[in-house]
Amino acid sequence: MPAPPLLHRLPRALTNLPSSRGWALCGGVALVTGALMAALGFTTGLYALTPTAPGLPLRLLTVLFVPALGEEIPFRGLLVPGPEARRPYGAIALSTALYVAWHPLEALTFLPHATMFLRWDFLACTAILGLGCAVMRWRTGSLWPAVLLHGGFVVVWQTWLGGVSALA
16 A cells, blocks of 8 residues: 555655755745844844853753754655645645644643743734745755745844744
8 A cells, every 4th residue: 555645755755855946936935034033023023132042052052952853854844745735735734734734832831931932923923924934945946945044033033033932
């Protein structure tokens, strides 16, 4: 019995790298995603410039695995198709909705101190990030740009925008 199509997506997503054109597209998606998140986050007070939080080297390594790979594999690697899909919009919407819903579930179960995960503005920024990651995955066929975007934004948030104190 052949494996379900969802299971075929992940190995391809992890072994494909974007072309130079794909990386350029990802750069544009990252700029738009970052601009939207910054506009919302700074306007609502979700983000605030803070002194550099200590522990950056360990944070970089930790964030690569959780949340970057740990959330990108199920939400984008399995749920979002690659560029062969002509109409991936339902999968992208489902992926983004589940990714957003995951954060309050985390706060209510595994991370009770992460009450920030229950804020509407945090969830809106999570949706923007999830959508940006899904577009990158779909358009390039690779999971790695989404992992870099996700991990990069989490490191910036935790290191310079108050994320570490919000999770303490």
